[in-house]
Amino acid sequence: MTATLIIARHVLQESVRRRVFVVVLVLTLAFLGLFTLATVEAFKAQTPFGGGGTFSPHAITAVTLFGLGVFSALFLATVLAVFLTLGAVRGDAERGLLQPLVVRPLGRREFLLGRFVGAGAVCIGYIVILYAVVVLIVHQAGGRWPDHVFGPGLALAGAITILVALSLLGSVFMSATANGIAMFMLYGAGLVAGLLASIGAALGVHSVQTIAHDIAIALPFEGLYQAALHALGSNQTGLTQVLVNLGPFGSSHPNSVAFDVWAAFYLAVVALLATVGFERRDL
């Protein structure tokens, strides 16, 4: 365990020294500035339309903005996760950074776990803080909270944990460039699946929903992201719910214990594959 913490600390130290945190902070502040501006303007703009019955433009605006925040948080955290891990094994081995470390008494398993803990801590911390700030901005501008405040944050933390693990697994078998490309393609595939699910639900096309569901099973980070979106406006009903779901940040995929268990199992399998692959790899 000590060796794992030494490597995790090394990852964090690297992030500080390479000014990863400074760059991330500056760009995130720029994003939050734009988000705040957009949020204020959006709430101003929807006022004249009014509403009534099960149709609440204010709720649609709020849930959509929450959804935009969740999407952006996951996207930015994914960029961070991929760049922190894309060359962790094969990339670093090709550059000669890995060999001096893994001949030390720490095992390869501990090394990989250390990289996972280090990158995971950075990404989880980042996504949770960013989600919280987004929620506060929307609340300040529109006076609304998400229908579930903590659930989406947890789902996002789970999603980014799986992405970190997948990127580490990819780094065992692929070069840094190939792994980076593969990760962003997986992430994109997940987004497309989410959109497919929304379209399928809105149009009542069962086959499209099934395909999207299968992709969410294969890529649980997408399922958790959809669950986060769903939880943001899960109490909405009627036309409001339909319009939210038709939007780019709608979701018809509620969270379930069974899916959480599957996500945890998936994470364990990814970790096992990465460990076995790394231990068998010639360096």
Place this chain on the structure above:
Amino acid sequence: MAADDRSEGAGQGLLDRPEPTEPAALLATGLGKRYGSVVALDGVGLSVRPGELVGLVGANGAGKSTLVKIACGLVRPTSGTATIYGHPAGSREARQKLGYLAELFRFPGWCTASEVLALHQRLAGSPGGTGERAELLELVDLSDVANRRVEGMSKGMQQRLGIAQALVGEPKLLLLDEPTSALDPAGRRAIRGLLLQLRERGIAVLLNSHLLGEVERVCDRVVILARGRVAADGRPDELTHAGGVEIQTGDGVRRFPQASREDVPRIVGELVARGVDIYEVTVVRSTLEDAYLEAVDSS
């Protein structure tokens, strides 16, 4: 012949010592490694005794780096076994006993020299602290750049830092893969001195190098690898042999290729009797390079 840097008696001393009770620092038995259809090692047998300095030479692709990587657990053998002080290569116990300098290595550019050593101290479980770091940096002449980032160091400085890193935690076996490749002549000389110091401290060293002169100067024993097999194994003076006598006369250099050291008085006597002026007599021995080329050709 190249000047001999080995301490007096070191060349023959080790092999004359009684058999040590301690297990071999490195023992490879029938070691084989295939990369697909390419055979990198083909039944290599090799031992390095505690305190012995063994040179490993061979052409590019002969299997030297693969052998070293198997010894430190970076590569898994296809067949055969390798042990470090009796422990299977790659095991935690084996890795606790060795220091390794890879042929191609890098340290994170954002780390200072001192931080690199501190990281390796933590990973090796070395209790040496700042004292050990200062001593190692002094040993490789980097004391004045202890707080300089690696990215600001020359290649030679990084190479010396690599050697210091390999010595963290007082390893009992040092595996050095081309340790002097990026060093200038003064740096190489310093490393040769360092290797001799290490041997005096009882540390076994396997030195993988293309620089045959360097290997010949410092190593107790030399193993020549060719096409994944051991082509020759012995002390430098066993691998080299007499190469005749050269006599510089007033008429130029005269060579007697079949003559030996014992023939010198007779040859000189005959030349002097014939009125030839003699200025210098050299008993020629073949070099390790000659032995290496012979071994590689015959394999």
